[in-house]
Amino acid sequence: MTHEELLAGTRRALTHRIATAQAEGRAPSLVAAVARDGELVWTGARTSVAGHAPDENVQYRIGSITKTFTAVLVLRLRDEGVLDLADPLEKHLPGTGVGEATIAQLLSHTAGLAAETPGAWWERSAASLRPELRDVLGEQPLKHPIGRRHHYSNPGYTLLGSLIEAVRGEPWEAVLRREVLEPLGLHRTSGQPQAPHAGGWAVHPWADVLLPEPSEDLGLMAPAGQLWSTTADLVRFAVFLMHGDDRVLSAESVREMRTPAAPAEAGDGERTYGFGVDLVVREGRVLAGHTGSLPGFVATLWTSEKDGLASVVLANCTSGVAVGAVAADLIRIVADAEPRIPEPWRPLPDVDQAVLELTGPWYWGTSVLVLRLAADGWVEVGPLAGSGRGSRFRPEGDGTWTGLDGYYAGERLQAVRRSDGSVSHLDIASFVFTREPYEAGAPVPGGVDPAGWRGLG
Known part of the structure; x- marks a missing residue:
């Protein structure tokens, strides 16, 4: 530069x-x-x-x-x-x-x-x-x-x-x-x-x-x-x-x-x-x-x-x-x-498809957070908007990541997979994050009411 x-x-x-x-x-x-x-x-x-x-x-x-x-x-x-x-x-x-x-x-x-x-x-x-x-x-x-x-x-x-x-x-x-x-x-x-x-x-x-x-x-x-x-x-x-x-x-x-x-x-x-x-x-x-x-x-x-x-x-x-x-x-x-001028955005030279699969929204209960793939190969987890718990995670090479800062500093992130290789949920410091709020069939602590979501009419 x-x-x-x-x-x-x-x-x-x-x-x-x-x-x-x-x-x-x-x-x-x-x-x-x-x-x-x-x-x-x-x-x-x-x-x-x-x-x-x-x-x-x-x-x-x-x-x-x-x-x-x-x-x-x-x-x-x-x-x-x-x-x-x-x-x-x-x-x-x-x-x-x-x-x-x-x-x-x-x-x-x-x-x-x-x-x-x-x-x-x-x-x-x-x-x-x-x-x-x-x-x-x-x-x-x-x-x-x-x-x-x-x-x-x-x-x-x-x-x-x-x-x-x-x-x-x-x-x-x-x-x-x-x-x-x-x-x-x-x-x-x-x-x-x-x-x-x-x-x-x-x-x-x-x-x-x-x-x-x-x-x-x-x-x-x-x-x-x-x-x-x-x-x-x-x-x-x-x-x-x-x-x-x-x-x-x-x-x-x-x-x-x-x-x-x-x-x-x-x-x-x-x-x-x-x-x-x-x-x-x-x-x-x-x-x-x-x-x-x-x-x-x-x-x-x-x-x-x-x-x-x-x-x-x-x-x-x-x-x-x-x-x-x-x-x-x-x-x-x-x-x-003289505000700092950002570096030009550039696409990644390569991407691990197994990590790319994890990007996007995840739910802890009814709270939504987003997992993003960072340019340096790390991942970032944080709220969709506004303030909330968030951290950067460093890959450990064994399918897990370690939090570097924020609420999850030092904690482990792991993608838990089913027997067929598909992703069941994310585990971050014992918290279960699912693709849907209280996803049916997911190992949500305390279980999920089998009747599912309902109105009060």
Whole structure:
């Protein structure tokens, strides 16, 4: 597909949005980028501090976006068969005191761990103050029962980083560089700042004056927030989070990262969390990515799979700029001004007649749903119109399909055939779907009244 540049009006709207954010948020500098259909299509920058001259290759600290990188490493270990996400931490990293928590619970912030470390504010304290895990976890590391609720935890990702080091036998950052950064070409992403990079600043809340923020090495907390990166690198990483890359993680595994794994907290609205990925709904649009902050810096990476868009916004101020909202607005501006043009419809090159036979309407009781054959050989089951239960199903090669999303995620779909080979009914998670409502002779649970349908006259 030929790549098309953004229209001049769209580019101006994007520039206006970040200019407004930088001016109203009083950020010393702000950089942003947008990717569409896998390609970087726009970058922008605003600055008021001499010497910064920011562009898409200047490093900013990205804070908790680091967690998404750490989660990728954990999913790689799972895909290699080294561990299972249901494994308790104790199996691979013994002696932490919270070994009953599973790896999946740590990834999704449902392990019940404290949000922060005990003692001094770890983001502004030297790494030498946290030489061991007990210094990160403290004497009472659990604030909630394990698995009961979503509670964002920085120490939880320290544990995941230590898990990676224990399994790989080398430092977290070395593993990250070899297994993620280098394969994806993220050459301007690093644990320590590399010139050119922005300096971190605090902006006085009631006066237009600045105070430099310290840039601490986070030590054991590095897997939770250490990284520095650029907008160019991060949009490349965002594209990977949408589509996968078999050198790092498959499309199926990054889709799993983007799948809600934790319930929304009361008051959070439509906001959930996957595996190292924040999931929000803005104006009906599902965004997946992460936000980040450390003293002197704020950052956001969002993707919209439906629109084929990704955005990154980085600023070098401790607070003041709502970069999450700005990054969401950048996606909205492009999606609204230049809607994604669908690929041309094409007929299937081949079709399995046994699957084609299953397409069309089916009934669960009196409710109708439709089975459609998708272009990729999968099948889709959903309501004939409006909202209702629906899922995509992946063929397993044995005449069954496994649900990938929606109500039937993980459930089995099977076409049950009669002795003559004709289809009797569909079985989806024990529900019997027939070609007619309460079809006579079909194995409908509870049976079908032999008198059939009737009026009340």
